[in-house]
Amino acid sequence: MSALNKIARTMVSDRRGILAADESIGTMSARLEQVGVKASAENRRVYRELIVTTPQLAESISGVILADETFHQKLTDGRTFPQYLDDIGILAGIKVDTGAKPLAGSPSEKITEGLDGLRERVADYVKGGATFAKWRAVINIGPDAPSDRAVHANVHALARYAGLCQEGGLVPIVEPEVLMDGDHSLARCQEVSAAVLEVLFEELDLMRVQLDGIVLKPNMVVAGSGSGERPSVEEVAEATVETLRATVPSAVPGIAFLSGGQRPELATQHLGAMQKLGPLPWELTFSFGRALVGPALETWRGDDNNWTAAQQALSERAVANFAAR
Numbered sequence: 001m002s003a004l005n006k007i008a009r010t011m012v013s014d015r016r017g018i019l020a021a022d023e024s025i026g027t028m029s030a031r032l033e034q035v036g037v038k039a040s041a042e043n044r045r046v047y048r049e050l051i052v053t054t055p056q057l058a059e060s061i062s063g064v065i066l067a068d069e070t071f072h073q074k075l076t077d078g079r080t081f082p083q084y085l086d087d088i089g090i091l092a093g094i095k096v097d098t099g100a101k102p103l104a105g106s107p108s109e110k111i112t113e114g115l116d117g118l119r120e121r122v123a124d125y126v127k128g129g130a131t132f133a134k135w136r137a138v139i140n141i142g143p144d145a146p147s148d149r150a151v152h153a154n155v156h157a158l159a160r161y162a163g164l165c166q167e168g169g170l171v172p173i174v175e176p177e178v179l180m181d182g183d184h185s186l187a188r189c190q191e192v193s194a195a196v197l198e199v200l201f202e203e204l205d206l207m208r209v210q211l212d213g214i215v216l217k218p219n220m221v222v223a224g225s226g227s228g229e230r231p232s233v234e235e236v237a238e239a240t241v242e243t244l245r246a247t248v249p250s251a252v253p254g255i256a257f258l259s260g261g262q263r264p265e266l267a268t269q270h271l272g273a274m275q276k277l278g279p280l281p282w283e284l285t286f287s288f289g290r291a292l293v294g295p296a297l298e299t300w301r302g303d304d305n306n307w308t309a310a311q312q313a314l315s316e317r318a319v320a321n322f323a324a325r
Contacts, residue, residue, distance in 0.1 A: 004213030012254025
């Protein structure tokens with residue numbers, strides 16, 4: 001077993017999942033302000049410390065994805081976030097893309113940037129204690145979207161990122177997110193998700209990415225949030241697993257779903273329903289952000305008196321997803 005394969009399997013094994021605490025400075029600041037907390041580097045640090053120091057977190061969480069700012073910050077006790085996570089048996093990950101920007105010639109679609117200087121940044125993150133990385137590509141569905149140009153540009157970037165990470169010793173989380181924003185049907189989401197994954201694995205093969213040393217982080221197949229269509233939990237689970245069976249090679253150790261704006265409880269129900277559709281060649285787990293930490297942030301609201309209750313809110317969501325596996 002290669003070192004990359006061992007890390008990837010650790011990320012998706014023992015029913016644990018991956019916590020995404022990698023919001024950009026702008027996104028995290030906006031979320032703090034929404035709950036009445038002043039946006040500052042210190043408040044972002046304190047909130048992330050609340051998250052990672054939640055008691056027994058390692059029982060249900062295998063890894064935490066950090067933003068660059070958090071990666072270089074320290075907890076109150078003086079340890080860096082990667083050092084602390086390693087001490088409690090959780091892998092430290094790092095978001096390495098620099099965000100989605102308008103695609104040239106098609107400004108309604110996005111292309112994720114961040115390849116410049118990535119080899120050197122990967123080396124620095126490995127020295128700092130990172131074991132895996134994340135890169136998110138966003139694909140929107142619309143009347144004329146996604147275009148072939150947007151799909152190919154994004155999966156090409158994902159494949160180049162994955163190759164650079166593996167070369168430097170990091171397991172890449174490969175995240176092609178088909179957004180649930182829009183009025184498209186579940187069937188349309190399934191069609192687009194399958195097409196994106198098919199092209200993605202062609203590109204990963206072209207870039208000679210070691211498939212047993214990655215974790216795939218796709219969207220679940222759901223109807224557009226503005227469609228009015230409300231598929232059952234079973235319908236979402238069946239459509240998602242059917243799409244994965246048709247497109248994802250068995251060499252991939254695990255698939256860690258993003259929540260994509262779903263209600264926390266619903267995302268958990270979908271994850272649980274998929275477990276009943278086996279046997280499957282890969283582990284199915286979760287890599288949630290808002291669906292895990294949203295309730296904690298709403299509870300904390302910058303008040304230290306709410307610290308324990310906020311950690312309990314996070315623990316309940318993490319344990320619920322652990323149980324769903």
